[in-house]
Amino acid sequence: MIHTEKLIKKYGDKTALSVETLDIKKNEIVGLVGNNGAGKTTFLSLLLDLIKATDGEIKIKDSAVSKSEEWKKYTGSFLDDSFLVPFMTSLEYLEFVANLHQWKKGDLDEFLTQNKAFYGDDFLTGKKMIKDLSKGNKNKTGILGALIGNPELLILDEPFANLDPTSQQWLRLKIQKLSEEGVTAIVSSHDLQHVTGISSRIVMLEDGQVAKDVENTESTLEELESYFGAKITEESI
Numbered sequence: 289m290i291h292t293e294k295l296i297k298k299y300g301d302k303t304a305l306s307v308e309t310l311d312i313k314k315n316e317i318v319g320l321v322g323n324n325g326a327g328k329t330t331f332l333s334l335l336l337d338l339i340k341a342t343d344g345e346i347k348i349k350d351s352a353v354s355k356s357e358e359w360k361k362y363t364g365s366f367l368d369d370s371f372l373v374p375f376m377t378s379l380e381y382l383e384f385v386a387n388l389h390q391w392k393k394g395d396l397d398e399f400l401t402q403n404k405a406f407y408g409d410d411f412l413t414g415k416k417m418i419k420d421l422s423k424g425n426k427n428k429t430g431i432l433g434a435l436i437g438n439p440e441l442l443i444l445d446e447p448f449a450n451l452d453p454t455s456q457q458w459l460r461l462k463i464q465k466l467s468e469e470g471v472t473a474i475v476s477s478h479d480l481q482h483v484t485g486i487s488s489r490i491v492m493l494e495d496g497q498v499a500k501d502v503e504n505t506e507s508t509l510e511e512l513e514s515y516f517g518a519k520i521t522e523e524s525i
């Protein structure tokens with residue numbers, strides 16, 4: 289589904305990302321982990337052609353993302369607030385995204401009814417503009433927007449951050465259900481429990497490079513906790 293080749297992103301002298309090759313197969317759920325500044329958002333932004341690579345290439349279904357628009361039709365994504373329209377309400381924004389996917393009003397109504405447990409009662413009926421929403425409700429708006437259009441490929445950056453516990457659980461179950469339906473997903477997260485709870489594969493970035501690329505098994509969560517925990521020494525506290 290995704291192939292990246294000699295992908296490099298530099299900011300001045302600083303190499304934010306340097307990945308030799310990475311292949312993501314259809315239906316894989318890839319959990320992207322790594323400490324602050326490891327290169328996760330840079331990688332996701334490159335995949336979505338939001339920033340230009342210094343070198344290398346990314347192909348989704350054999351089309352270079354920087355040269356083709358085809359992948360946009362089946363890719364749902366939410367990285368941050370810049371995906372949202374601050375002066376719209378959440379409902380207006382979701383109607384706008386649904387229009388882009390040529391959904392009829394009934395399609396959106398059905399989608400919102402189906403996914404109501406994620407956003408609760410007053411979230412879509414209020415008059416608040418997106419710019420005035422809490423961080424969690426902004427994220428919910430963006431995640432719902434990413435799910436509109438029934439994407440084959442879903443790319444989410446720290447989707448569990450700022451969500452309430454019910455919404456976090458809902459999102460875990462949703463991603464698992466989408467995976468059963470054949471969706472491919474790349475989800476970055478600092479929450480090792482959530483990310484290992486949904487992923488078939490874990491890719492760990494460190495200083496812009498792939499430090500681990502492993503199948504997610506029963507022992508992966510413990511291994512990741514030990515790996516990140518080992519960076520803390522008694523003297524460092």
Ligand SMILES: Nc1ncnc2c1ncn2[C@@H]1O[C@H](COP(=O)(O)OP(=O)(O)OP(=O)(O)O)[C@@H](O)[C@H]1O
Binds near residue numbers: 303324325327331
């Ligand atoms: N626009 C930019 N200009 C200069 N440096 C940048 C820019 N964007 C990212 N970087 C640098 O690139 C490196 C990777 O950043 P990135 O945001 O991809 O990391 P991350 O793993 O997503 O971190 P976090 O977990 O904090 O979100 C960092 O050193 C960061 O400071």
